[in-house]
Amino acid sequence: MAEQRDLFKDIISHAKEYGFVFQSSEIYDGLSSVYDYGQNGVELKKNIREYWWKSMVQMHENIVGLDAAIFMHPTVWKASGHVDAFNDPLIDNKDSKKRYRADVLIEDHIAKIEAKIEKEVEKSRARFGESFDETMYRSTNPRVMENQKKIDDINTRFKKALEENNLDDVKQIIIDLEIVCPISGTRNWTDVRQFNLMFSTSIGSVSEEANTIYLRPETAQGIFVNFLNVKKTGRMKIPFGIAQTGKAFRNEIVARQFIFRMREFEQMEMQFFIRPGTEEKWYSFWKEQRIKWHQALGISEKKYRFHDHLKLAHYAKAACDIEFEFPFGFKELEGIHSRSDFDLSSHGKFSGKKLQYFDPELNESYVPYVIETSIGLDRMFLAVFSSSLKTEKLEDGSERTVLSLPPCLSPVKVVVLPLLNKDGLPEKGMEIFNQLKTSHLCHYEEKDTIGKRYRRHDAIGTPFCITIDHQTLQDDTVTIRERDTMKQERIAVSEVLKIVSEKVNMNRVLEKIV
Numbered sequence: 001m002a003e004q005r006d007l008f009k010d011i012i013s014h015a016k017e018y019g020f021v022f023q024s025s026e027i028y029d030g031l032s033s034v035y036d037y038g039q040n041g042v043e044l045k046k047n048i049r050e051y052w053w054k055s056m057v058q059m060h061e062n063i064v065g066l067d068a069a070i071f072m073h074p075t076v077w078k079a080s081g082h083v084d085a086f087n088d089p090l091i092d093n094k095d096s097k098k099r100y101r102a103d104v105l106i107e108d109h110i111a112k113i114e115a116k117i118e119k120e121v122e123k124s125r126a127r128f129g130e131s132f133d134e135t136m137y138r139s140t141n142p143r144v145m146e147n148q149k150k151i152d153d154i155n156t157r158f159k160k161a162l163e164e165n166n167l168d169d170v171k172q173i174i175i176d177l178e179i180v181c182p183i184s185g186t187r188n189w190t191d192v193r194q195f196n197l198m199f200s201t202s203i204g205s206v207s208e209e210a211n212t213i214y215l216r217p218e219t220a221q222g223i224f225v226n227f228l229n230v231k232k233t234g235r236m237k238i239p240f241g242i243a244q245t246g247k248a249f250r251n252e253i254v255a256r257q258f259i260f261r262m263r264e265f266e267q268m269e270m271q272f273f274i275r276p277g278t279e280e281k282w283y284s285f286w287k288e289q290r291i292k293w294h295q296a297l298g299i300s301e302k303k304y305r306f307h308d309h310l311k312l313a314h315y316a317k318a319a320c321d322i323e324f325e326f327p328f329g330f331k332e333l334e335g336i337h338s339r340s341d342f343d344l345s346s347h348g349k350f351s352g353k354k355l356q357y358f359d360p361e362l363n364e365s366y367v368p369y370v371i372e373t374s375i376g377l378d379r380m381f382l383a384v385f386s387s388s389l390k391t392e393k394l395e396d397g398s399e400r401t402v403l404s405l406p407p408c409l410s411p412v413k414v415v416v417l418p419l420l421n422k423d424g425l426p427e428k429g430m431e432i433f434n435q436l437k438t439s440h441l442c443h444y445e446e447k448d449t450i451g452k453r454y455r456r457h458d459a460i461g462t463p464f465c466i467t468i469d470h471q472t473l474q475d476d477t478v479t480i481r482e483r484d485t486m487k488q489e490r491i492a493v494s495e496v497l498k499i500v501s502e503k504v505n506m507n508r509v510l511e512k513i514v
C-alpha cells in the first residue's frame, strides 16, 4: 500500500517536473481537483484525442463528428434525468470531517478482499508452476472461496440497497463491514445523503430562477439533441454514430486522485444509433472494438479488465466498464452502455419533436436504440502516463527514468542535439530541425551535456535523439539514439525523416484495430 502511494506520488511529481500536469492556479495555492496541462501534457492529450478521433470518425464510414456547446437549454438536463437523479451518495466522518462517496468506500473494501484472493492465487501459481490450474484452484480452495463469498454477499446487498435507494442500508453496510475513515481511523459516520453533481450558473444579466443553466456533466446530451440535425444534413442511415470530445463538469465530492477524478475534465463519447432488437450484437461489437483500441497501444493486456455494472439504470439493457490498473488499483477508465431508446424518447417527450428514424428496409419509423462508448481523456492520459513511467538500472550501475510512451503518443517525436555549441554544429542542427519540423513536433537543444539532454528526453518520452558532431559536417551522417533500447546508430541525414516517421506513425497502431 505504502509502495503504491509512493509510486503514485512519483507519477504526480514527474508529471509536474516535466511540464505535463500542473495544479490549477498554483500561485494562489491551487484549486482543488482542477488541473492544467503543461507544454508536454497538452501534446500527449492532443495525441490521445487524435488516436480516439481517427479510430472513430476516420475509420468508420458511418460515424461523424460533432462539437456541441457546453451550455445547453436547461430542459435538456430535466429530460436526461440529471436534475433529478445525477447524485452521488455521500457520507462524512465526524472525527476527521472528511467527506467520502459511500459507494467508493464499499468498492474499496471489496478491492481489498479481491487483493487477498489475488495474492493467494499468485502464491500458488509460483508454487505449482506450469501445472497450476487457476480456475480449479479458485473454485476449490477454501480461503479463496470464503473470500469470494464475502464479495458476492456484499455486492448483492449493496446492489439491492442502491436499487431501492435505501440510504440507511448503505450506511449499515459500511458499519457492518467495519469500514474506518482512512484519516481518523474511526467509524463515527454521519447518515448517507444524496448530492447533485451538476454545477449551475445563470445566463443573462438577472439571476432569476428561469435563467439557471448548467455546465454540462457529460458531452452525450449534445449528441442526442443534434440527432435530427446530423441525421438529416449528413443523410445518415442506421446504424450510424456521432462522436464528440469536449469538456464536462462535475462537482465531485471526493476528488483526491489527481487527474483521475477532476471537477473539470474532458470526455470522448460516441453514441451509436441502431435498430431496436439489434442491441446485443452492437453492444458486443463495441466492447470488442474498444478493448482492441486500448490494446493496440501495446500496454500490457493484464492492466485491463471488463467489469459489468451491478446496478443498471432502469432504461439500460446492459452496461460495463473497461477498468484499468491505475497505481491505486483497478478503476473505471471507460464505460460502454446499451441505453435502449431512453434518451431520444425522453428528449422527444420534453421537446415535442419526433426524434425518430424512418427505416426504408422495414418501411416504418422508430426511435433508435443507442450503444454508447464513453471514455475520460484525462483518465486515459493517466493510464498511459502511469504505465509508461519506469526507472531502469543501467549496466554501469546508474539509473535512468524513462517514459516509454507509445511513440505515436509522445509529445516530442525527435530532438536535434548539436554535440557542441560551436564549430558550425548548431547551424547544421538547425538545418536538420528545419527539415523535420513540418512533419513532426521536433525540439532543438544546445544546453547541457549530451548525457543530460538524453535523460531529459527519456523522461518526457521522446522516441529519438539525433546528435550532430564534427563528422556530420564531413559526411552528412548523424547518430540516432532510440529511447527504449538506447541503441545508437550512425545514419545518413537523408534517412532521419523516414526512420522517425515510420516509428511514430499512428496508422501502424490504427491498423491493428481494423
Ligand code: ATP
Pocket (backbone or CB within 6 Å): 218, 250, 252, 259, 260, 261, 262, 263, 265, 266, 267, 332, 333, 334, 335, 374, 375, 376, 377, 378, 379
Ligand atoms: P465514476 O464512477 O468513476 O465516477 P462514472 O461512472 O460517473 O465514473 P461516466 O458518467 O460513465 O463515469 O463517465 C464516462 C467516463 O468519463 C468515465 O469512464 C471516466 O473515464 C470519465 N470521468 C467521469 N467522471 C470523471 C471525473 N470526475 N474526472 C475525470 N474523468 C471522469
